[in-house]
Amino acid sequence: MKEMIETIKALSSNIGVLYVEDNLGLSKNVETLLLRVFKSVYIAHDGEEGYAQFLKYRPKIVITDVNMPGMNGFKMTKKIKDIEPDCKIIILSAYDEKKHLYTAIKLGIFSYLHKPTKAPELIKALHDAVLSIHKEENSRIFLTQLQNIFNYQNNIVIMMHKNRFVLVNRRFDEFFGVQSIDEFNEKYSDINELLLEHKEFLYTTPSSSWINTAIKNQGKLYHTKMQNHKGEKRHLILKLRNIPEKEDHFILSFDDVTELNLMSLFDANASRDDENSKDKMAILTLLQVVKDNSSEVKIHNFYKGLTIVNPAVITDINEESFALKTVNTQLKIVQITRYMTITSEIFPKDVVCKSVKSLDSDNQTIVIDDISFVSRSIVDRKYTRLEPDADHGCSLYFKNIKFPGESSVMDISEVSAKLKTDALPAGIEIGTKIKVVISLKLKGRLLTLSTLGSVYRIEENKRDYNIVVLYELLQKNLNDIREYLSRRQIELIREFKSIDVNSQSGLNFII
Incomplete structure (x- = not known):
């Protein structure tokens, strides 16, 4: 008993005890015993007072009689369990009727002791309750840490049932720009198309989906390419493994290695297309800033080397293209060359437009959808360079x-x-x-x-x-x-x- 008391004292610094008993003499004796073991002891003499004390102090252990005036111990226990299911309830009762035992089991009573209860029996019940609370708190802390690791690690982690994602971490939500797995499932109806084609990477082919390939080769590492909600193409390493206890359940982890710049080693053409796509998104974003600030850009073009530069205003932007309004001189050279370079003070590099989607002379507008940054600036051309006449x-x-x-x-x-x-x-x-x-x-x-x-x-x-x-x-x-x-x-x-x-x-x- 002495060892149990020492254990209770060591583990109960943050554990309060509520004792509810209408017999004042018995209440005083048990209170004296509790104060020898616990730092925080609260006393009540009926169910209503006991419930009020519980709401005020939220003790983790409640010791209560059953038969009390007004609200009895079982009714008080039910109300406590409704708001704090983990509270450890110890019943002290002079009755061992089956109906009381069944009620206690139904309510999830931690321990049921017969009155008059001897001190060692009560200490043993309290010792077990404290150990249970301590174990549950450790498990909660451990699970919380696991949840934090699950949510905040750099890897995307997914639990999949058959061909459907059912549980994901926060990194997944951030990558796809969603708030929940339900929102993802609405946005991406076919996860077989989630991985993008890239030479020597894993993706869905006419003969097999990427999911089936990964399931058949569990534990194998695969290079994959996915597009995040910003439109960026990311290089990720995939590993899939099954959950032994759950049939048709799998864990997938995607490790983002884009910063290593390895994709071009596998497929230079696809990587170049990805860079152009990335350029396009950045350019359209910058053009939106220009438009929002009612600013102009400049269109540069050449006729047989003759430089033709005119201002233009942006009239419309969408996810795929943008429209410019400019002067007839520029419209004329664009009709001839079907090419142009655009500059702006906010562009990090000049923007080259290799083709024109449409041109409307009546409204003086040009619609462009094929754009990318160019390494050499047209403005930096130091020397005049012209096509000579034919007679040379x-x-x-x-x-x-x-x-x-x-x-x-x-x-x-x-x-x-x-x-x-x-x-x-x-x-x-x-x-x-x-x-x-x-x-x-x-x-x-x-x-x-x-x-x-x-x-x-x-x-x-x-x-x-x-x-x-x-x-x-x-x-x-x-x-x-x-x-x-x-x-x-x-x-x-x-x-x-x-x-x-x-x-x-x-x-x-x-x-």
């Missing part, structure tokens, strides 16, 4: 031997030229020195530029090659090319103004 000549030499076939100039500046040639001699690569001879007409006279250049870029086409050559011209040639480019700009401005896009076959795509 070009010859290329490598080791004093002329290139076979025909060569022509695609565009030219004072420091470089983009050239097209039918054939590329063996041995020519980036950095190779070649001789470039270009003839141009300047004010009725023939202008010949002959210089040694370095191959900067090579583009192989089906039937020919494009090469970019960098060079440094002598001062006389430099002055001549600058004058040529100035006059050529004026020619291109006149030429562009005279174009009627609506009369040119294949150029009119007004929707």
Whole structure:
């Protein structure tokens, strides 16, 4: 008994005891015993007072007689259990009638002792109650910690029954932008389509769903790709295992490893598409900011190298495209090139629009849906680079031997030229020195530029090659090319103004 008393004292610092007894003499004796063991002891002399004391102090143990005036012990116990099911109720009763025992069992009484109760019996019941409370509290703390780990770890954790998610952690809710599993099930009706296609990754194919594949290979790690609620494509490692005690129940964990930048090693094309998709979302968000602030963007385009820049306002934005309103000059060049670059002071990079969804000349609007950031800024172009007139000549030499076939100039500046040639001699690569001879007409006279250049870029086409050559011209040639480019700009401005896009076959795509 002494050891039990010491155990009760050690574990009951936060445990209060309520004793309810209408016999004042017995109440005083038991109170004296309780005060030797517990720090917090509360006394009541009938059921109504006992219930009031319980509401006030919320003790974890209640000792009560059954037969009392007014509210009896069983009625008081039921009211207490309704609000605190874990409260340990110890009955002290002079009656062992079966109906009392059945009632006690039904109410979940912790212990039922016969009056007059001896001190060791009561101490033993209290000892057991304190140990039970202590065990339950430890279990609660442990389960709470497990719940926190379950909810707040970086992994997405899911319990699945057959082909349906039934329990998920908070990381799952955050990833898919939902408040509950019910909301997820409404939003994603077919989880077989949840994993996106990516070379060597797990996803649903015509022959098997990703779920069935993972179930057949439990414990195996799979690379997967999923899109979160922000539209970002994420790289996650999946592991599936079954729950032995529950048939057709499985635990899935997804570990996000996107920051390792491994997806392109498996499928460069898909990763590039993902980046473009990510760019598109970011661009549309920035464009919405521009629109909300009634600001403008600038559209940059080129006609044979001639720069054409005009302001534009954003008239509409949705999840897939946006519409711009601009001047007729820009509408005209867009009809010709079907291409444009957009800049804004809030863009981290220029935005390239590789195609135009539709163009309406009457309303002066352009709808664009194919957009991405571009690494090189069009604004940073230092030198004027123009397409020369058709009446020009070009010859290329490598080791004093002329290139076979025909060569022509695609565009030219004072420091470089983009050239097209039918054939590329063996041995020519980036950095190779070649001789470039270009003839141009300047004010009725023939202008010949002959210089040694370095191959900067090579583009192989089906039937020919494009090469970019960098060079440094002598001062006389430099002055001549600058004058040529100035006059050529004026020619291109006149030429562009005279174009009627609506009369040119294949150029009119007004929707």
